[in-house]
Structure formats: structure tokens, C-alpha cells
Amino acid sequence: MWLTATDAGRQVPFAALAALMPASSCADVTVVLPAVREALRARAGSRRLVLVVDDAHLLDGPSAAVLLGLAGEAQLVLTICAGAAQPDAVRTLWKDGYLDRVDLDPFDDADTGRLVAALVGGDVAAPTAQMLHQWTRGNAFYLTELVRAGLLDRALRERSGLWWWQAPLVVPPTLAELLDRQLNHLDAAARDALSAVALGAPLAVEVLERIVAPDVVVRLEDRGLLRAEAADGGQAGRLSLRFAHPMLGAAVRRRLSPARRRRVAAALLAARPSEPVHPGEVVLTALWQLDAGTAIDGGHLLDAADLVLHSDPALSLRLSEEAARRQPSALACVASASALVELGRPDEARAVLEKAAADASSVDDETQIAIALAGHRVWAERDPAGGQDELTRLLASTHDPAARADIGSLKALVHLFGGQTSAALEAADSVLADGTAGRRALLRAGLARAAALSLVGRTADALRAAGEVAAACVEDPAGLPYVRGMALAAVGLAQIWRTPAPDVPATHPQSGRWPTPSDRDLAGLEPTAWPLFDGYARRVAGDLPGAIKCLRVALVQQAGGEGLFRSEAATWLVLCLAEAGRVDEAEDVLRSTPPDAMAIVPGLSPWAAAGIAAARGERRRAIDLMAEAGAAARRAGCWLVEVGYLVHEAGIRGPAGAAEVAARLRAAVEHVDAPRLVAAAQATLAVASDPDDGTSLIEHVDRLERLNMPRHALGVVRAAEAMGNPVRAVRAATGTGSLTARESEIAGLAASGLTDREIAERLVLSVRTVESHLARVYRKLPVRSRRQLREALRR
Structure with missing residues (x-):
């Protein structure tokens, strides 16, 4: 039998038990309890009855007392909301052990993905699961209602066999009713405060307290509508405010009228302490100025448009078009075209640029639009050779030093994404040595240089160069956001071949x-x-x-x-x-989706075809294709890529044929500063030169495992065994392959029951690093689960 307690029934004695009470029952627990007990027995007859009470934290006191009296006699299941105030009798049920308390944690990313997959009947893209988890905070009810609404509204759609959420956060009607209950009956000051947070989260407490009285903020926090958190990394004791739940923020934005939005945005502008410094402040200030209808600088709008280009291209388009309306410029047209490309409308983007070229009223504008058109041909139309020709012609006709540096920096990037690595490095170095280059040109050239250095094999130099670009971007809150992100990617690219667990x-x-x-x-x-x-x-x-x-x-x-x-x-x-x-x-x-002319790694097409040929057993064809890929890497000056191709080719050839690539591999690896790839190359050379040297091969296998390259290590073992060298048996006999000190430490913590995240927090490591160490532990022991790990460590 299922009973539900309600907030309204809380004020009426025995309201939740009305279905079990005789009409003549009095309001005395000692009388009601026997009557309810008898009613349950009559209902159950010879069957076993389970009494479920949903939302038991909302029970009136007398009903809760009756349930406590039934404990031990009836099968009871109660649900309560975590953190909610409970009647004493309900608390006694679990505190004194009458009922087992089972705490249901919110869903994590993986749980969210599994539930969404069950609801849509297919695989869910991991980013969509992560985003829905953040929006719902693991609340199963919010998640199911959001997914159902997304299916109805086509916000949740299937693409290439995966389900994706492709819309802003919405509040389904079923949730809107519940969320609105928390917002109804608020006074005007409280509604203003919530509106301000909706337009400015995370909003500094001192800013909000310039708009409403401090006691209003405290009251909203006490009611669980807002929560305060440390701002600026907890420095200087500053606090900022967010909504207690993202869905609540969406509900407030849904109710925000145009008049209130305009008034609150104006108040936020007046209350801000200074000009925007952080990227988020740049965007928020631009939006407040638009909402308030105040005078705004077109350059500020363009900075904001750049910052949100890749996270919210629709907003970027709105900001850039507004900038063009208020202050027409070539840069505004370029920003609008970029947003249109990100929105999947490249033809409209070209039309915007061509119109801007026809309307250009100065040489500077003509140059900027011409640069943008060449870039559009490269990035949107995937024609790096054609774009490079346009840039070369433009460079020949341009005499302004700063403009020439801009063109040169773009040429460096086009060389990079056209698979011409050495040319990209040369062009980037030329711009960086030019004392007339502006900030944008220097950032572009620095990015091209960092990525090119990784590809040619100078990974330590690449790390330094990428770090310098990332640091330079931090100095400017707007800057070039894509350069900031790509500089971090260049750091990761260099790390991949240097460290077992790259960032x-x-x-x-x-x-x-x-x-x-x-x-x-x-x-x-x-x-x-x-x-x-x-x-x-x-x-x-x-x-x-x-x-x-x-x-x-x-x-x-x-x-x-x-x-x-x-x-x-x-x-x-x-x-x-x-x-x-x-x-x-x-x-x-x-x-x-075949590889095309737009690629930073040369030789991708033959490499992909070789992979399929090798899997099909077409060994001769696969070797020829790998030779073609290696030749493309050599022409581009990509020593790192060529070494990777040669190692791959050696694997296809097998141990007997590995010697045929040894000379080229030995020469190429001399140019490469990348410990993981060098280890793979040296192991390949060892197999080719002396497959009978078991001790040497074991050392290479262990080194590869320490570098988190188990497939390469297994390749060495199989190659040696194919030549009659029982590496696996020798390795076991010598005891090599034991756990390192760090692996032993992490294995012990995992066996004790700690999660990967808990281990990471305890050892001040990233979760990814812990996962990598555990993967190596599992392979070495070998085990497949934490239970088996405990047994192995015990042995």
C-alpha cells in the first residue's frame, strides 16, 4: 500500500493515514494505532503487505507516531528528502535501527549517461551526459523530465549513432510548476536579487548588496535558493553567489520580464566596482549594456563576441551584429562571419565578407577583409593551398608592416594546417623576429611555432613555446580565446610523447x-x-x-x-x-569522412588506408601505404611523425622484416626529443638488430610499460616470441615487471576501497594519472578488478 505525505496535509492530524482510519476514529494515537494495525491486517489477508510512505519528512506528527508504533510489525519503506526537517518519530525509525537507512547519492556522469541511454534507446555522447549531469546535479527526476522534454522539442537528437543535446538549458513544464513554487510569494527585493544573479552569476556578494539590502541576500541563502562560494580561488575572503541548482536559475530567467531585465541590468552596471578584468566579466558587462540599453563601445562587444565564439556561436553572432549596427567596421564583419561558420552557415559568412569587401572605405579595411576571405577559404572551405595563394598575392601588394605581419602569421597557421610543418616553423620564426608585428600576429605565430615544434620532434622546445603563448594570453582578458585553448592543446601534444599521463x-x-x-x-x-x-x-x-x-x-x-x-x-x-x-x-x-587537405599531421590518408589493409591481411599493400605516409612526413619535415610511421610500418612487416626500416628509423629518431616515442623506436630497433637478446628486450618491455605504452610492449614480446625468444617466460623468471613505488602506493589505496578520485585527492594527483597507474598495475599482476587486486596484493 502506497501513502504520500504532503505539505498541505502536514497541518492535519493523521492526514496521511486517512485511507486506513475508520470514520469514527478520534485524534488520539493510542486509539488510532490499533485501528490502523487492524485495517492493514484486513487489507493484507493472507498476503504479505508492504506499507510505503513517500515524502515521509512531510508527515504530520501523529501519523509519524503511528508509523513508529507499527515498526517491527509491518514491512515499512519510507522515502525522505535529504536535508529536509523530519518529525522526531521518523528520525527515530532509522536512528534507533527500526529501519535501515539507505542514502541514495546523486547520479554521477556515468549514471547519468546510462539513464539517458535507457530513456532514448541508444548510445549517448559523453559530452551530452556530462552536460545533463551538470544541469541536473544528478537529480533523477530532473533528468528524466529534461530528457523527455528534449525528445519532444528535438533538443535531444541522434547524430552518427550518438544522441546529442543541441539547445540551451530549458525548463520542462512539469519542472516549471515545482520550481515556480519556490519562487512564488517572494517580495520585489528578493525577485530583484534573484534576477541579478540570473543575469550575472557568479555575482560578487558586494555587488548584489549594492542592489538589495544584505538581509535579502541572507534570507535567500537561508531558503536554499542561493549559495555563496569563494571567489578568485578563495583569495582575499571574497564571496560570489550562484543559484543553489542550475534548474532554479533557468526558472528565474524564464520568468524575467523585459522591463525587470532592463532595470536590473542597469543596476548591475552601476554596482560593478571597476572595468571588467576576467573574460567572464567582459561578456557579462557587454550583455548588461545591451539589456540596459545604455551606450556601449563596439570594441567591447567584439571582444565579448570573440570570447564566446566557440562556446555559444549564436550569442557571438548577436554581439558582433550589434557591434556592426552601433559602430560599423571590418572587424565586426569578420566576427559575424566567424560566428556564421561556427553555426554551420559558411555560404552566408562568405556573403558577409564579400559585401564588406565591396563596401570597404579604407586600405586597412580592404586588407582586413582580404585576410578574412583568405582565411575563410582555408578554414571553412578546406582549401589551404588556395588560401595560401591568396595570402601570397596579398602580401606582395601590402606595404604596411603591421598588416604584413598579420598576413605572415596567418600564413604560418595555414602552412601548419596544410601539413607543411617546416614551412610553418619558418614563417612563424620570421614574424616573431619582426619588431613591427602586433599582438595578434605574435600570438598566431607563437601558436604555429609551438605546434610545429612538437611535430618536428622538439617537444621540450614546444612545451616552452606553448607555455609562453598561454602566459601572454592571460595578460589580456579578451585576447584571442582560440589561441589560449590551442596553446594548451600544443602543451598536451608535446606531453603525449613525453609523459605517461599527459594533461x-x-x-x-x-x-x-x-x-x-x-x-x-x-x-x-x-x-x-x-x-x-x-x-x-x-x-x-x-x-x-x-x-x-x-x-x-x-x-x-x-x-x-x-x-x-x-x-x-x-x-x-x-x-x-x-x-x-x-x-x-x-x-x-x-x-x-576521408582525410582531406586540411590536416596538421601529414600522410593521414595513406596511414588510415594502411591500417585497414593490415587488418584485412593485405600486408604488402599496407607496407606500401606506410612508405607513402612516411614520405609525406619527410617532405613536411615532421621527424616525430615519420618515426611514428616507421614504428607502425615495422609492426606490419613483422620481426623478420623490421630490419628493412631500421636504417631510416635510426636516422630519424636522432632528431626526436620525445621519450615515449623514442622508447618505442629503440625497442623496434632492438627487435630488428638482435631478437635473441632476451635481457635487452625485457628491459625495453619494462621501459615501455613504465611509460604507459602496453600495446607497444606487447608488440615487442610477440615479435621476440615469433623469432623463438620466449621473452614472456624469461621475464616472469627474472621477476622484472614488479610494481614501482608509486604503483604499489596507489594499488594499496585502491585495494583498501578508495575510489580513483579519493586516491587522487589524497596523493595530490589528477584522476587521469591514478587511472593510468592502476591500468599498469592491473596488467602487471595481472588482475581485472579491485577484488582481484586485493587478493593479488595479499598473495
Whole structure:
């Protein structure tokens, strides 16, 4: 039998038990309890009866007392809301052990993904699951209602076999009624305070207290509508305010009338302490000025448009078009065109640029639009060669030093994304040595140089160069946001071949095409791991299932907007699928999304085709294709890429044929400063030169495992065994492959029951690092679960 307590019934004695009480019952617990007990027995008859009371924290006192009296006699199940005040009798039920208390934690990302998958009947893109988790905070009811509304409104749609949320946060009607109950009956000052937080979260407490009285803020916090948190990393004791739940913030924004929005935005502008400093403040100030209808600088709007280009291109378009309306300029047209490309409207973007070129009234404007048109041909139309020709002609006709530096920096990036790495490095160095180059040109050139250094194999130099670019971007709150994110990606690219657990760049969960700085205040959501990079890093580490999952997501993301890394996403997914034995799927991906001229890694097309050929057993064809890929890398000056191709080719050739690539590999690896790749190359050379030296091969295997390259290590073992060298048996006999000190420490904590996140917090490591160490522990022991880990450590 199911009973439900309500807030209204709380004021009426025995309201929740009315269905079990005789009409003549009095209001005395000692009389009601026997009557309810008898009613339950009569209802149950010979069957076992379970009495369920939902929302038991809302029970009136007498009803709760009757339930306490039934404890031990009837099967009771009560649900209570965490944190809610409970009648004493309900608290006694679990405190004194009459009932077991089971705390249901909110869903995490994985739980959210599983439930959404069950609701939609298909696989859910990981970024969508992460975003829905952030919006609902793991609340199962909010999540189910949001998903149902998303299906009805087509905000939740299937693309390439994955379900994606492709709209802003909405409040479903069923949730709106519940959320509105928390907002009804608030006075005008409280509504103003909530409106201010809706327009400015995270909003500094001192700013809000200039708009409403401090006691209003305290009252809203006490009611659980707002929550305070440390601002600026907890420095100087500053606090900022957010809504206690994201859905509540969405409900307030839904109720915000135009007149109140205008008045509150004006109040926020008047209350802000200074000019915006952080990127989030730049965007918020621009939006307040638009909402308030005040005078606004067009340059400020364009800065804000740049900052939200990749997280919210629709807002970027609105800001840039408003800037053009208030203060027409070439830069405003360029910003509008960029937003249109990100929104999947490249033809409209070209039309905007061509009109701006026809309307240009100065040489500077003509140059800026011409640069943008060349860039559009490269990024949106995927024609780097054609764009490079346009830039070369423009450079020949331009005499202004600053403009020439701008053109030169763009040429460096076009060389990079056209697979001409050495040319990109040369062009970038030329701009950086030019004393007339402006800030944008220097940032672009620095980015091109950092990425090119990684590809040519100078990873330590690449780390320094990328760090300098990232640091330079921090000095400017607007700057070039894509450069900030790409500089972090360049750091990660260099780290992949240097460290077992590279830092994965962050991205906005809704778009995910670009790496972005980890700025929750700007994005409105917690950033998530960039699927493209995460997939590649997992492939290098040997985690093919994880890599495939990430790269499937990345390929869909890179199919939109400029999609700079579409070729890389497609190639890496093809290779992972082929290596996992899913050759038909690999061929489908290669057929539908073949690598094209836009790629920073040269030789992708033959590499992808070689992966499929090798999986099909077409060894001779695969070797020829790898030779073609290696030649492309050599022409581009990409020593790191060539070494990777040669190691791959040696694996296809097998141990007997590895000697045929040894000379080229030995020469190429001399140019590469990348410990993980060098270790793989040296192991390949050891197999080729002396496959009978078991001790040497064991050392290479252990080194590869320490560097988190288990697939390469297994390749060495198999190659040696194919030549008659029982490396596996020798390795076991010598005892090499034991756990390192760090692996032992992490294994012990995991065996004690701590989660990966708890271990990371205790040892001040990233969760990803803990996962990598545990993966190596599992392979070495070998075990497959924490239970088996405990048994292995005990042995």
C-alpha cells in the first residue's frame, strides 16, 4: 500500500493515514494505532503487505507516531528528502535501527549517461551526459523530465549513432510548476536579487548588496535558493553567489520580464566596482549594456563576441551584429562571419565578407577583409593551398608592416594546417623576429611555432613555446580565446610523447570542437576533457575501447564549424577500429569522412588506408601505404611523425622484416626529443638488430610499460616470441615487471576501497594519472578488478 505525505496535509492530524482510519476514529494515537494495525491486517489477508510512505519528512506528527508504533510489525519503506526537517518519530525509525537507512547519492556522469541511454534507446555522447549531469546535479527526476522534454522539442537528437543535446538549458513544464513554487510569494527585493544573479552569476556578494539590502541576500541563502562560494580561488575572503541548482536559475530567467531585465541590468552596471578584468566579466558587462540599453563601445562587444565564439556561436553572432549596427567596421564583419561558420552557415559568412569587401572605405579595411576571405577559404572551405595563394598575392601588394605581419602569421597557421610543418616553423620564426608585428600576429605565430615544434620532434622546445603563448594570453582578458585553448592543446601534444599521463586540454561540453581555457565563469558549465585529444592519448596508451568512444564523439564535433581537426579525428578513429578488429566500421568511417587537405599531421590518408589493409591481411599493400605516409612526413619535415610511421610500418612487416626500416628509423629518431616515442623506436630497433637478446628486450618491455605504452610492449614480446625468444617466460623468471613505488602506493589505496578520485585527492594527483597507474598495475599482476587486486596484493 502506497501513502504520500504532503505539505498541505502536514497541518492535519493523521492526514496521511486517512485511507486506513475508520470514520469514527478520534485524534488520539493510542486509539488510532490499533485501528490502523487492524485495517492493514484486513487489507493484507493472507498476503504479505508492504506499507510505503513517500515524502515521509512531510508527515504530520501523529501519523509519524503511528508509523513508529507499527515498526517491527509491518514491512515499512519510507522515502525522505535529504536535508529536509523530519518529525522526531521518523528520525527515530532509522536512528534507533527500526529501519535501515539507505542514502541514495546523486547520479554521477556515468549514471547519468546510462539513464539517458535507457530513456532514448541508444548510445549517448559523453559530452551530452556530462552536460545533463551538470544541469541536473544528478537529480533523477530532473533528468528524466529534461530528457523527455528534449525528445519532444528535438533538443535531444541522434547524430552518427550518438544522441546529442543541441539547445540551451530549458525548463520542462512539469519542472516549471515545482520550481515556480519556490519562487512564488517572494517580495520585489528578493525577485530583484534573484534576477541579478540570473543575469550575472557568479555575482560578487558586494555587488548584489549594492542592489538589495544584505538581509535579502541572507534570507535567500537561508531558503536554499542561493549559495555563496569563494571567489578568485578563495583569495582575499571574497564571496560570489550562484543559484543553489542550475534548474532554479533557468526558472528565474524564464520568468524575467523585459522591463525587470532592463532595470536590473542597469543596476548591475552601476554596482560593478571597476572595468571588467576576467573574460567572464567582459561578456557579462557587454550583455548588461545591451539589456540596459545604455551606450556601449563596439570594441567591447567584439571582444565579448570573440570570447564566446566557440562556446555559444549564436550569442557571438548577436554581439558582433550589434557591434556592426552601433559602430560599423571590418572587424565586426569578420566576427559575424566567424560566428556564421561556427553555426554551420559558411555560404552566408562568405556573403558577409564579400559585401564588406565591396563596401570597404579604407586600405586597412580592404586588407582586413582580404585576410578574412583568405582565411575563410582555408578554414571553412578546406582549401589551404588556395588560401595560401591568396595570402601570397596579398602580401606582395601590402606595404604596411603591421598588416604584413598579420598576413605572415596567418600564413604560418595555414602552412601548419596544410601539413607543411617546416614551412610553418619558418614563417612563424620570421614574424616573431619582426619588431613591427602586433599582438595578434605574435600570438598566431607563437601558436604555429609551438605546434610545429612538437611535430618536428622538439617537444621540450614546444612545451616552452606553448607555455609562453598561454602566459601572454592571460595578460589580456579578451585576447584571442582560440589561441589560449590551442596553446594548451600544443602543451598536451608535446606531453603525449613525453609523459605517461599527459594533461588533457579542456573544452566546452556543448560544442567540444575547440580546446578552451578552463573557465567555468565564461562557459557557464564545468569544462570537460577534449574528446579529440583524449581519444588520441588513449590510443597511444593502448586503451582502444576508450579511444574509440572518445573519437566517435570527436568526429561528430569536428564535422561542424571550421572542423580544423576533422582529418585527424577520422584517421585516428579508423586506425582504432581496424586495430580492434572492427574493419567494416573502419571502412565505413573512411568512406564517409576521408582525410582531406586540411590536416596538421601529414600522410593521414595513406596511414588510415594502411591500417585497414593490415587488418584485412593485405600486408604488402599496407607496407606500401606506410612508405607513402612516411614520405609525406619527410617532405613536411615532421621527424616525430615519420618515426611514428616507421614504428607502425615495422609492426606490419613483422620481426623478420623490421630490419628493412631500421636504417631510416635510426636516422630519424636522432632528431626526436620525445621519450615515449623514442622508447618505442629503440625497442623496434632492438627487435630488428638482435631478437635473441632476451635481457635487452625485457628491459625495453619494462621501459615501455613504465611509460604507459602496453600495446607497444606487447608488440615487442610477440615479435621476440615469433623469432623463438620466449621473452614472456624469461621475464616472469627474472621477476622484472614488479610494481614501482608509486604503483604499489596507489594499488594499496585502491585495494583498501578508495575510489580513483579519493586516491587522487589524497596523493595530490589528477584522476587521469591514478587511472593510468592502476591500468599498469592491473596488467602487471595481472588482475581485472579491485577484488582481484586485493587478493593479488595479499598473495
